[in-house]
Amino acid sequence: MNVNGKRDYYEILGVDNGVGDADIKKAYRHLAMKYHPDRNPDDSGAEEMFKEASEAYQVLSDGEKRARYDRFGHEGLGGMGSQGFSNFDDIFSSFGDIFGDFFGGGRGGGRSRRGGPQRGRDMAYQMEMTLEEAALGVDRELEFERTSECAYCGGTGAKSADSVRQCSACRGSGQVAFRQGPITYSTTCSTCGGAGSEIAEHCQECRGEGRRTEKHKVKIKIPPGIDEGGRLRLREEGEGGLKGGPAGDLFVVVSLLPHDYFHRDGSDVLTQLSVTFPQAALGAQFEVRTLYGSSRLKVPRGVQGGDLLRLRGEGFPARRGKGDHLVQILVETPKKLSSKQEKLFRELESLERGGVNKSGWGGKGFAGIFLHAWRWFSRVLRHLGANIPEDGQAASRG
Ligand SMILES: [Zn+2]
Ligand SMILES: [Zn+2]
Numbered sequence: 001m002n003v004n005g006k007r008d009y010y011e012i013l014g015v016d017n018g019v020g021d022a023d024i025k026k027a028y029r030h031l032a033m034k035y036h037p038d039r040n041p042d043d044s045g046a047e048e049m050f051k052e053a054s055e056a057y058q059v060l061s062d063g064e065k066r067a068r069y070d071r072f073g074h075e076g077l078g079g080m081g082s083q084g085f086s087n088f089d090d091i092f093s094s095f096g097d098i099f100g101d102f103f104g105g106g107r108g109g110g111r112s113r114r115g116g117p118q119r120g121r122d123m124a125y126q127m128e129m130t131l132e133e134a135a136l137g138v139d140r141e142l143e144f145e146r147t148s149e150c151a152y153c154g155g156t157g158a159k160s161a162d163s164v165r166q167c168s169a170c171r172g173s174g175q176v177a178f179r180q181g182p183i184t185y186s187t188t189c190s191t192c193g194g195a196g197s198e199i200a201e202h203c204q205e206c207r208g209e210g211r212r213t214e215k216h217k218v219k220i221k222i223p224p225g226i227d228e229g230g231r232l233r234l235r236e237e238g239e240g241g242l243k244g245g246p247a248g249d250l251f252v253v254v255s256l257l258p259h260d261y262f263h264r265d266g267s268d269v270l271t272q273l274s275v276t277f278p279q280a281a282l283g284a285q286f287e288v289r290t291l292y293g294s295s296r297l298k299v300p301r302g303v304q305g306g307d308l309l310r311l312r313g314e315g316f317p318a319r320r321g322k323g324d325h326l327v328q329i330l331v332e333t334p335k336k337l338s339s340k341q342e343k344l345f346r347e348l349e350s351l352e353r354g355g356v357n358k359s360g361w362g363g364k365g366f367a368g369i370f371l372h373a374w375r376w377f378s379r380v381l382r383h384l385g386a387n388i389p390e391d392g393q394a395a396s397r398g
Pocket of ligand 2 (some may be wrong): 150151152153154155156157158203204205206207208209210211
């Protein structure tokens, strides 16, 4: 539950946070079918469920709104119109395409007759981004080719107004009648496709197509925290419509470029840091490059190779707050030693040889491993009944 008394959108649709668009659509369809007003007449409970699911779908099916919701919850959608639907007509006009498949398009508005205004097709644009851009958000101008109505002929495909003439087959009505027995049927004219007109001379700019390909630019604002495969929908930035119809939508799909320093893991970011033996043993301070610039990292005394140190809140923006930056420690073994280093290492080595060994192997190097193996082997043999002397003797013999 949220402070506004609103339920979580993922919970409403019964899906996990990370699911893809197809699953969100599927979940919504399932609920929409179940609580559809046609199936539940005069059931205000079903009506509420239907509206609630529709609101959840409206947000989660829109890449930009979803990213905001993931990051800020319901509050983050304040200016983006998630105030809910007031009536069913709103819902049907918003998701006509979904209901079209399921309810025979009966209530989904905007389906055009042939010859009338036509909505342009949707387009997809694959946009590559760096991990830093994904973390901080970015403004871009996209340039791509799209088709739109031919400006020379206004989408008619005719060279001029004079080259459009009445269809001779249907005499401009768009319908042709034929008789079968006592009944007269009428059907769409096949010559003009129901338009009632035909073109004597085609527009040369578009070769009669009514459409042309042109460069199109669009500005886009990517919100912080977007992940691989994240989608944003830009209304009416896709292919142009015909005869006054609206343009289709442009779907921008985000693809994150591999990074030679940062590695993303959900909302966390991982990097590695090499430290020397003395730094690992004594502890040290480092300035670590982060998604947002740099941060001071305290490597504690006695850090081990493979340890993960955490810089809280330095990861990617997430549903609540930010993820962390995890730094994996690599302890560097020097490949070349100066004579002074060599001397110091030897001194250190002899010092350690005299000390207490705490490792589980009971010794060092080859001798230690041999001793460990012998102990294990003799234990097995004793267990089997062999007369093997006790540990200390075995060790002195080895
Ligand atoms: Zn005709
Ligand atoms: Zn044209």
